[in-house]
Amino acid sequence: MISSAILDQRMEHFRARCAELGLAYTHQRMIIYRALASSDSHPTPEGIFEQVRREIPSISLGTVYKNIHTFTEAGLLREVNLLHDSLRLDANLGNHHHFVCVRCKAVTDIPEKDVAPLRLKHPLPDGFVLHRAAAELLGVCASCAASEPDLQTGSS
Amino acid sequence: MISSAILDQRMEHFRARCAELGLAYTHQRMIIYRALASSDSHPTPEGIFEQVRREIPSISLGTVYKNIHTFTEAGLLREVNLLHDSLRLDANLGNHHHFVCVRCKAVTDIPEKDVAPLRLKHPLPDGFVLHRAAAELLGVCASCAASEPDLQTGSS
DNA sequence: TGACAAAGGAGAATGATTCTCCTGTAATAG
DNA sequence: CTATTACAGGAGAATCATTCTCCTTTGTCA
Structure with missing residues (x-):
C-alpha cells in the first residue's frame, strides 16, 4: 500500500494529465x-479488474485493458515487463546485461x-535471498533509431 | 551469431548435462x-520452431515447448523475461529497481x-539510444523463502 | 434539440502456451 | 540382439490472456 499523500499526488497528476490530453475524466477511469x-x-490487468469490480460491478474487463493502454501511452503508467508478450530464451549462462528496444522489443x-x-548499498528486505542481478537498459536500438525522426534521449 | 568454439562448448555442456540428469539425448533435443x-x-519458441523445422520438418511445436521447459529446469537455458506470463503495471513513475521472486513471481x-x-563503462553499440536503466534483482522473496528448505544463495 | 465523437459493455476472435492422448523410440537388462 | 519399459515425440484440442468488433450510452457542442 501507498501513503495517502502519494496517492493524492498521483491522482492529481492523473487528473491534470487527462485534462491536458483531452481524455474524458470518467468514473471508470478514475477508479481504475x-x-x-x-x-x-x-x-495484473485481471487483478485491477477484480478490485475495480468491487466498486463498479458492471465494469468490463475490456474497459480495464483499454484504459491500461490509454494510461500507458499517456505516460501515466509503465509496464514492468516490456517483453511480456512472448517467452524469450537465453542460452548464454554467463552474467551479462540486456538492452531492450522499446519499439521493436529486440534484446x-x-x-x-x-x-x-x-x-x-542497503540490504534487501528481511528474508529475501538474492540469486543474481542484471541491468535492464531500455531505449531504442540502432535500426529503429535509424528509421525514426524523433529520438528522445532520456525523459519520455 | 555465436562463434563455433562457444557453440561447441555449449553443445558439450548440453550433452554432459543430459547424461547427468538421465535425459535422453534425442535428435530433436540436440537440434533444438x-x-x-x-x-x-x-x-521465441516460435522462432526456434521455425528454425528447427528446416532440419526436422515433422517436429511439433509442442515438442519445442516441452523441451524449452526441460532445458530451463535443467539450467541449460534461462528465460529472459521471467514475467512473460501476464502484464504487470507500475504507477510509480520515479526511478527504482525491481526484485522478482523466481518462485512466486512477486515484484x-x-x-x-x-x-x-x-x-x-563502455558506450552502447553504435546508434543505440538509452532512455533509462534499472536493476533487475532475481531471487526468492521472504514469504517463499520461509516456506522452503533449500535456499541457494547465488549459483543455481 | 440534434448529431458527432469518445467511452463503456458484452462477447467473439486471436495468439501463445499447455494439456491430453496415443504412438514411437532410447535406454537397459538379459 | 531383442524385449521391456519408461521417457519422448506428434497431433490437435483446450485454456488463458489479450485484442477486437459491434453496438449502446453519454458527454459536448453547434
Whole structure:
C-alpha cells in the first residue's frame, strides 16, 4: 500500500494529465487509475479488474485493458515487463546485461564489463535471498533509431 | 551469431548435462538446443520452431515447448523475461529497481538509493539510444523463502 | 434539440502456451 | 540382439490472456 499523500499526488497528476490530453475524466477511469496508483504490488490487468469490480460491478474487463493502454501511452503508467508478450530464451549462462528496444522489443546482450558492478548499498528486505542481478537498459536500438525522426534521449 | 568454439562448448555442456540428469539425448533435443545455443538474439519458441523445422520438418511445436521447459529446469537455458506470463503495471513513475521472486513471481520495489548507480563503462553499440536503466534483482522473496528448505544463495 | 465523437459493455476472435492422448523410440537388462 | 519399459515425440484440442468488433450510452457542442 501507498501513503495517502502519494496517492493524492498521483491522482492529481492523473487528473491534470487527462485534462491536458483531452481524455474524458470518467468514473471508470478514475477508479481504475486509483486502483493502480494505490498499489505497489504491480498488479495484473485481471487483478485491477477484480478490485475495480468491487466498486463498479458492471465494469468490463475490456474497459480495464483499454484504459491500461490509454494510461500507458499517456505516460501515466509503465509496464514492468516490456517483453511480456512472448517467452524469450537465453542460452548464454554467463552474467551479462540486456538492452531492450522499446519499439521493436529486440534484446541485445551487453557484456557484464560494460556496466559498473551492480552493488547493493542497503540490504534487501528481511528474508529475501538474492540469486543474481542484471541491468535492464531500455531505449531504442540502432535500426529503429535509424528509421525514426524523433529520438528522445532520456525523459519520455 | 555465436562463434563455433562457444557453440561447441555449449553443445558439450548440453550433452554432459543430459547424461547427468538421465535425459535422453534425442535428435530433436540436440537440434533444438543447437538452435538456441547458436543464437544470441533471444529467440521465441516460435522462432526456434521455425528454425528447427528446416532440419526436422515433422517436429511439433509442442515438442519445442516441452523441451524449452526441460532445458530451463535443467539450467541449460534461462528465460529472459521471467514475467512473460501476464502484464504487470507500475504507477510509480520515479526511478527504482525491481526484485522478482523466481518462485512466486512477486515484484518488490527496491528504492533507487539502495543500489549503486548504474553507469555505462563502455558506450552502447553504435546508434543505440538509452532512455533509462534499472536493476533487475532475481531471487526468492521472504514469504517463499520461509516456506522452503533449500535456499541457494547465488549459483543455481 | 440534434448529431458527432469518445467511452463503456458484452462477447467473439486471436495468439501463445499447455494439456491430453496415443504412438514411437532410447535406454537397459538379459 | 531383442524385449521391456519408461521417457519422448506428434497431433490437435483446450485454456488463458489479450485484442477486437459491434453496438449502446453519454458527454459536448453547434
